Amino acid sequence: VVTNVVREQTETSNVIAQTDRGNPDNVVMTGAHLDSVFEGAGINDNGSGSAALLELALQMKRAHPRNQVRFAWWGAEEAGLVGSTFYVNSLSQEEKDKIKVYLNYDMIGSPNFGNFIYDGDGSDFDLAGPPGSAATEALFEKYFNLREIASEGTQISFRSDYAQFFEDGIAFGGLFTGAEVLKTEEQAAKFGGEAGVAFDPCYHSACDDITNVDELALEINGDAAAFVTSWLSLSTRVIDEEIAAAEEAEPAAGARALQVEQKHDITHWGDKWIK
Numbered sequence: 001v002v003t004n005v006v007r008e009q010t011e012t013s014n015v016i017a018q019t020d021r022g023n024p025d026n027v028v029m030t031g032a033h034l035d036s037v038f039e040g041a042g043i044n045d046n047g048s049g050s051a052a053l054l055e056l057a058l059q060m061k062r063a064h065p066r067n068q069v070r071f072a073w074w075g076a077e078e079a080g081l082v083g084s085t086f087y088v089n090s091l092s093q094e095e096k097d098k099i100k101v102y103l104n105y106d107m108i109g110s111p112n113f114g115n116f117i118y119d120g121d122g123s124d125f126d127l128a129g130p131p132g133s134a135a136t137e138a139l140f141e142k143y144f145n146l147r148e149i150a151s152e153g154t155q156i157s158f159r160s161d162y163a164q165f166f167e168d169g170i171a172f173g174g175l176f177t178g179a180e181v182l183k184t185e186e187q188a189a190k191f192g193g194e195a196g197v198a199f200d201p202c203y204h205s206a207c208d209d210i211t212n213v214d215e216l217a218l219e220i221n222g223d224a225a226a227f228v229t230s231w232l233s234l235s236t237r238v239i240d241e242e243i244a245a246a247e248e249a250e251p252a253a254g255a256r257a258l259q260v261e262q263k264h265d266i267t268h269w270g271d272k273w274i275k
């Protein structure tokens with residue numbers, strides 16, 4: 001393969017797509033950044049999130065969401081969240097009010113991964129997201145509990161494209177499998193992998209190439225994205241009521257949501273699906 005690479009200041013784009021189906025006044029929005037840093041190809045950061053979102057969008061051709069689902073592949077995240085900030089700022093208040101929730105996926109295939117959910121309820125790091133973010137975190141937790149896979153909260157650090165959504169009071173949530181921070185002994189016991197090593201030793205470097213993705217992490221977290229997106233796209237409840245719904249859902253409705261997902265064949269990497 002021969003590639004030509006140009007480094008210059010230039011104009012860049014967000015790519016936005018949405019379903020024809022579903023209530024356009026109650027939008028479930030999901031996004032991942034498409035760009036990388038100069039140092040490398042950015043396959044885990046953020047080919048992993050972008051690819052998962054693309055597969056979800058393709059599979060959703062057959063779905064019947066009750067709420068409109070909008071997909072965003074952001075430009076220029078690495079230059080300072082430029083694309084997503086521009087997008088949110090370009091919306092009228094009326095359009096912002098129609099977004100039920102924003103779901104963000106930035107790095108979901110880290111080679112020495114942990115399963116991290118944005119701490120929407122502030123239980124781990126003392127900063128909660130806007131109303132609805134706690135419920136969103138609870139839905140992600142629901143998925144990991146159903147699959148009996150460990151997860152933990154991760155700090156809302158404003159280091160990814162949810163930042164402007166947060167600023168504008170839009171509920172958000174999302175996943176992250178870790179970057180330059182070293183995995184602790186406790187986390188290695190919980191998630192497997194190596195303690196004392198970064199979750200992604202190739203973070204923002206040349207070796208973030210196609211070999212730098214853990215397929216199990218991508219499968220687990222890609223399915224989590226599909227689960228929460230499909231749940232929220234099918235529910236007309238106010239988002240804060242999703243927590244109670246998710247709690248009551250144990251286990252019958254949880255299983256039903258998984259069936260809905262399977263029926264629509266939303267996503268399925270490998271053969272590790274829950275029965």
Ligand SMILES: [Zn+2]
Pocket residue numbers: 033045046077106107160
């Ligand atoms: Zn990133």
